[in-house]
Every structure is written in C-alpha cells, then in structure tokens.
Amino acid sequence: MFQHQDATVKQFLSGVYHTLNLDYMKFFKMDALSKLGFLASEVLLDVTNGNTETGLFFANSYSSLDTDAHYQQTIGENYFPSPAVFVYTLPNIVLGEICIRHRIYGENVFLVGCDCQSSHLIQYVEQAFDDSGLKNALVGWLDCYEEYCNAFVMLVSRKDKGSLELNESNVNQLIIKKE
Amino acid sequence: MMSNDFIVKLKEQIIEVLNLEGMTPDDIAIDAPLFGDGLGLDSIDALELIVLMEKNYGIKLQDPAQGKEIFKSIQTMADYIEKNRKF
Amino acid sequence: MNICIVGDNIISSLGMTTEENICAIRQGISGVRQYNDYLGVTEPYAASVVNDLLLASYCNTLHISSEKFTRFERMLMVSIALASEGNRSLLASKRTLFVFSTTKGNVELLDNEPLQEKFGREALFLWHSAKKMAAFYGNPNEPVVVSNACISGVAAQIVAKRFLTTDLYDTAVVVGGDVLSKFVVSGFQSFKAISTSRCKPFDAERCGLNIGEGAGTIIYKKIEAGDDKQYVKLEAGAITNDANHISGPSRTGEGLYLALNQILQNGSHKAIRFINAHGTATLYNDEMEALAISRAGCLSIPVFSLKAYIGHTLGASGVIETVVSAHALQEGFIPHSLGYEQLGVSLKVNIVTQQETIIPRGECIKTVSGFGGCNAAIRLKL
Numbered sequence: 001m002f003q004h005q006d007a008t009v010k011q012f013l014s015g016v017y018h019t020l021n022l023d024y025m026k027f028f029k030m031d032a033l034s035k036l037g038f039l040a041s042e043v044l045l046d047v048t049n050g051n052t053e054t055g056l057f058f059a060n061s062y063s064s065l066d067t068d069a070h071y072q073q074t075i076g077e078n079y080f081p082s083p084a085v086f087v088y089t090l091p092n093i094v095l096g097e098i099c100i101r102h103r104i105y106g107e108n109v110f111l112v113g114c115d116c117q118s119s120h121l122i123q124y125v126e127q128a129f130d131d132s133g134l135k136n137a138l139v140g141w142l143d144c145y146e147e148y149c150n151a152f153v154m155l156v157s158r159k160d161k162g163s164l165e166l167n168e169s170n171v172n173q174l175i176i177k178k179e
Numbered sequence: 180m181m182s183n184d185f186i187v188k189l190k191e192q193i194i195e196v197l198n199l200e201g202m203t204p205d206d207i208a209i210d211a212p213l214f215g216d217g218l219g220l221d222s223i224d225a226l227e228l229i230v231l232m233e234k235n236y237g238i239k240l241q242d243p244a245q246g247k248e249i250f251k252s253i254q255t256m257a258d259y260i261e262k263n264r265k266f
Numbered sequence: 267m268n269i270c271i272v273g274d275n276i277i278s279s280l281g282m283t284t285e286e287n288i289c290a291i292r293q294g295i296s297g298v299r300q301y302n303d304y305l306g307v308t309e310p311y312a313a314s315v316v317n318d319l320l321l322a323s324y325c326n327t328l329h330i331s332s333e334k335f336t337r338f339e340r341m342l343m344v345s346i347a348l349a350s351e352g353n354r355s356l357l358a359s360k361r362t363l364f365v366f367s368t369t370k371g372n373v374e375l376l377d378n379e380p381l382q383e384k385f386g387r388e389a390l391f392l393w394h395s396a397k398k399m400a401a402f403y404g405n406p407n408e409p410v411v412v413s414n415a416c417i418s419g420v421a422a423q424i425v426a427k428r429f430l431t432t433d434l435y436d437t438a439v440v441v442g443g444d445v446l447s448k449f450v451v452s453g454f455q456s457f458k459a460i461s462t463s464r465c466k467p468f469d470a471e472r473c474g475l476n477i478g479e480g481a482g483t484i485i486y487k488k489i490e491a492g493d494d495k496q497y498v499k500l501e502a503g504a505i506t507n508d509a510n511h512i513s514g515p516s517r518t519g520e521g522l523y524l525a526l527n528q529i530l531q532n533g534s535h536k537a538i539r540f541i542n543a544h545g546t547a548t549l550y551n552d553e554m555e556a557l558a559i560s561r562a563g564c565l566s567i568p569v570f571s572l573k574a575y576i577g578h579t580l581g582a583s584g585v586i587e588t589v590v591s592a593h594a595l596q597e598g599f600i601p602h603s604l605g606y607e608q609l610g611v612s613l614k615v616n617i618v619t620q621q622e623t624i625i626p627r628g629e630c631i632k633t634v635s636g637f638g639g640c641n642a643a644i645r646l647k648l
Binding site: 123 | 521
C-alpha cells in the first residue's frame with residue numbers, strides 16, 4: 001500500500017503518518033517496529049470502546065534486533081542505559097501500542113520465524129478462531145532492521161460466506177502478489 | 180540569576196530526549212506542568228529525565244520518587260539542576 | 267483428549283533437575299545472591315545464576331559442544347534432554363512440535379565480536395537458534411518461537427495447546443529460557459526496578475525484582491480422557507492486554523482480571539488449590555495482581571510467588587514456574603511465598619506464609635504479566 005525506495009526508514013514512517021493525517025504524539029516515541037505495526041493498524045482498524053473480541057497475531061524474523069542495537073549503544077563506553085529505548089527491545093511491544101490505541105484487550109501473540117510464508121502463524125490463527133470467541137484479528141508480518149522495513153498485514157474476520165477465506169495457500173498467494 | 184540561554188538549552192535537550200516531535204522551546208511555558216495535563220509526559224519520560232540529568236549535568240538521582248517534585252515544571256527542574264550540577 | 271504433562275525439567279540457580287529445584291524450594295532455599303560489578307554492570311544487584319560447572323558437566327555427558335552451541339542454547343538443550351529422559355524418538359518425531367519461549371535469546375553476542383565470529387551473526391536470530399536446537403534432537407519440523415516479553419513461557423504453553431488441537435501433532439516440547447546479561451540488567455536498572463537484595467513479593471517493604479536466568483521444559487502429550495488420571499493437564503489458558511501502558515501495569519488490573527475470568531469460566535473457584543502469581547516484587551506489579559485476583563473473586567485462594575527462590579527468569583519463568591505448580595499439585599504441597607512478611611498491597615490477598623500440605627488433587631492457576639501490557643493465565647488440573 002505504501003512504498004518508498006529512497007527515503008530512510010524514519011522518513012518513510014513519518015511520511016506515512018502524515019499521509020494518514022494522524023494526530024498521536026506518542027507515535028514519535030515508538031521504535032521503528034512499533035511505528036510500522038501502528039501504521040498498519042491505523043489503516044485497518046477503528047478505535048473501539050473496549051474490545052475483547054479482537055486479537056493481534058504477528059510474526060517477524062528480526063525480533064527486536066533493530067532496537068536492541070540502539071539500546072546496546074546506550075550501554076557502551078558511554079554508559080547511560082535508556083529506559084525509553086530498553087522498553088522497545090521486545091518485539092511484542094508493538095502489540096501493546098496497537099492495543100492502547102484501539103482499546104483492544106484480547107489475545108495478542110508475537111512469533112519469530114524465518115520467513116513470512118512459514119505456516120505457523122496462519123495455522124495458529126485458524127485454531128484461535130476455532131476454539132475461542134474471537135470475532136476479528138489483525139494478522140501479519142512486521143519486519144524492521146536498519147534501513148529495511150516491510151509490513152504485510154491482514155484484517156481477518158469471522159464471516160459465514162464471501163470474501164477470501166483465511167488459509168495458508170490464499171495468504172501465500174497474496175504475499176507473492178505484493179512482491 | 181538563571182540565564183535564559185540555559186532554560187532554552189534545557190528545553191531543547193528535553194524535546195530531543197523525549198522525542199517531542201515538532202515542538203520548539205517557545206512551545207513549552209516555563210511554569211507549565213510537565214506531567215499530567217501539561218505536556219502529558221509519563222513514567223518512562225520521568226526515567227529518561229533522570230538519565231538526562233546524570234548524562235548532561237552529572238546529577239545522580241537514586242530515588243525516582245524525588246522526581247515528582249523536581250520535574251513539576253521546567254522552572255523546578257532548572258532550579259534543581261542549577262543547585263546540584265557537577266558540570 | 268486432554269493435554270497432559272508427560273515430562274518436565276527446571277534448570278536454575280537451585281539445580282539442574284526438577285527434583286533438585288523442588289527439593290530446594292520445599293526447604294526454603296533461595297538461589298538469589300548479591301552481585302557487585304558482575305557482567306560489566308557496576309551498580310550492585312541481586313540475581314540468580316546457573317552454575318557453569320554443573321552446566322558444563324551435563325553438556326559433556328550429553329555431547330552438547332560449547333564450540334557449536336552458545337551458553338543460552340546449551341542451557342535449553344540440556345533441559346530438553348533431561349525432560350525427555352533420553353526418549354530421542356519422541357523428540358525426533360514428525361508429530362512432535364518444538365515451541366520455544368525466550369525474550370532475548372543469544373543477546374550476549376550483541377556486543378561480543380569474538381562470540382559472533384565463533385557462532386555466526388545468524389545466532390542473533392531467535393528462529394535460527396531454535397532451529398539449531400530442534401535439529402540437534404532430529405526434529406524435522408520448523409519450531410515455533412514465542413517472544414512475548416515475560417509472559418512468553420505461559421503464552422508458549424497456550425500456543426502449544428492450540429497446535430496440539432490440530433491433527434498435525436501429538437506432542438509439544440515447550441522450552442523456555444533466558445540468560446543473565448548486561449543488556450537486561452542495565453535495562454531493568456534504568457527502570458529503577460531491580461533490588462540489591464533478595465526480593466519480597468507482595469511485602470510492605472518490597473523494592474524491586476531479582477533477575478534470574480534458567481531454562482524450563484514441559485512435554486505436553488495428547489492423551490485419551492480416562493487414560494490420563496495420573497497426569498497434570500493443561501485445562502485452559504488465556505492471553506490478554508491491559509490496553510493501558512507499554513511498561514506500567516494497569517491500575518485496574520484489567521488484562522489479568524480478564525485472563526483469570528476467562529480461565530475460570532467453566533470451572534469453579536472452589537477447585538483451585540492455589541495461584542502461582544507473577545509476583546515480581548515491584549511496587550506496581552504486585553498491587554496490580556492483587557487487584558486482578560480480587561476482581562476475579564479469588565481473594566480466599568492461597569497465593570505465592572517463586573521469584574525470591576530463583577529470581578525472575580524472564581522467558582523461562584512461565585515454564586519453570588508451571589513445572590513447580592504441577593509438582594506441587596502432584597506431591598501435595600503449596601510452597602511458602604519466600605520473602606513475604608507483611609502485607610504490602612491494598613487488598614487482602616491470601617499469601618502463603620508457610621508451606622502447606624494439601625491432598626494431591628485439584629486445580630491451580632499460574633499467572634504472568636509483562637512489558638507491552640500483556641497478561642496470561644493458565645489453569646492446570648490433576
């Protein structure tokens with residue numbers, strides 16, 4: 001949906017923020033991974049009044065390595081550990097940011113795998129819909145490292161018919177279409 | 180008498196360290212509350228201000244509870260730094 | 267079909283086996299010590315550390331080479347071996363899934379060029395580390411890696427339960443682990459969250475957590491109802507979010523309350539023998555937990571925290587502490603909540619002040635909370 005070859009990751013993410021006309025000052029305190037996931041959720045979700053029926057299921061390959069490297073710099077020769085950076089040295093914080101923004105209290109899981117076509121995430125989400133009262137889920141792949149970032153996110157809802165069914169082969173076809 | 184330069188510099192440092200995007204020193208009143216309704220800073224911001232005081236002024240704050248009084252406003256923070264700075 | 271614990275292991279400062287750990291806990295022994303200028307952190311802190319000589323000795327016996335595997339990996343691999351009691355064919359089966367839980371994996375390599383040279387930069391990827399470990403045991407499936415801050419260990423069990431509900435797997439090997447590092451200690455110190463002495467969960471004088479390192483393994487197997495009487499079963503689990511703040515716990519205990527509510531839905535409070543709380547001994551966490559426990563109608567249920575015995579073992583904690591809970595049910599005891607003397611939370615939670623003997627039967631709850639506002643709870647049954 002958004003693409004920019006020449007901008008830095010920081011510029012790209014700020015650019016999307018302004019394109020979406022957002023007014024959320026906390027955005028600028030987030031690390032790149034959280035900004036990426038936050039923006040994806042802005043496109044797909046509405047702010048709700050307290051929602052236990054929406055889940056967040058994300059995966060990536062870099063975990064929080066990008067922010068880990070930033071935090072490492074604050075505990076080098078010049079030792080001043082930064083709490084604001086440290087808190088983002090966990091990949092699931094992006095889920096927290098999305099939950100805060102959209103008042104989501106439901107299930108939130110972050111997996112780390114080697115590529116976005118790996119099946120675990122989709123299989124897990126299918127099971128989660130099967131055995132819980134989940135009505136909607138934000139499902140996707142969010143990866144960030146230095147000057148690379150990539151997000152592929154879907155809004156999945158429980159429906160009787162119509163629309164595209166959630167299963168591995170449909171998802172993999174969607175991913176290939178976007179490459 | 181505290182120099183205006185120091186106040187401006189302190190505001191700039193705070194804006195940078197707390198990622199207050201788009202804000203300039205003129206946007207922050209010297210007496211305005213930093214927490215709660217004012218700039219809306221939170222607990223992590225308070226911890227970062229503790230780091231700022233140590234990094235830029237050599238002040239080590241062991242008890243974060245002291246922060247409540249010190250970080251009430253730019254004025255109270257500047258006063259505290261002036262009194263306790265090591266460099 | 268029920269999801270049953272058929273094997274387990276704990277590696278911590280208290281020992282390399284579940285038996286050693288349970289024995290120490292029953293005797294009120296703590297593995298937490300004060301460290302000054304350790305791992306490159308000059309500010310003193312209390313922590314719980316795995317004995318390297320013991321780890322090396324087990325690695326030797328199990329042919330887990332320190333040339334090929336990092337310290338983090340070796341801890342988890344020894345844990346897997348001990349939990350499976352040498353059942354290599356179970357570990358190598360196509361119908362067995364490995365589910366790993368870790369917050370930082372090989373974080374020690376981040377500022378260590380020689381270690382990165384030795385093990386490769388790819389060791390920094392959690393999935394790569396997981397793949398290596400599963401492959402050592404001959405498992406053909408891509409492992410699942412759960413990285414959800416401090417709830418990872420319980421979240422991984424809930425994830426495993428879901429995968430076992432599919433037709434693809436009969437067994438899930440859930441392994442949690444994290445090592446003590448300058449990275450993590452300095453980070454929590456920047457939050458002023460670490461105590462310099464042994465922590466005091468729920469106590470009036472509590473002043474922060476102890477970081478621990480360790481590994482825990484639980485082997486879950488699908489067993490027909492009726493054949494499963496002697497096993498502790500994973501009955502229910504829930505993961506929620508406070509939707510409040512990314513580091514501070516919710517002032518209403520929202521997320522944890524919702525998780526407790528969900529797992530108590532089909533069961534009765536009366537069957538719950540104890541709650542093994544997260545109890546990190548920070549000012550806010552313990553208060554939040556007490557509130558959530560109260561809101562869920564569980565004030566009369568005995569509550570304890572294990573953090574003063576083995577510290578907060580991060581990615582390992584959810585797994586290790588579930589193993590203790592399962593054995594407590596099986597052996598018929600409720601551990602003393604070490605470090606607690608006087609109630610320091612605003613609700614009258616029923617903290618276990620001395621070890622209790624109970625009939626080895628019934629249910630228990632394990633709760634966890636973590637950065638990112640996440641919470642999780644599981645209910646076990648014997």
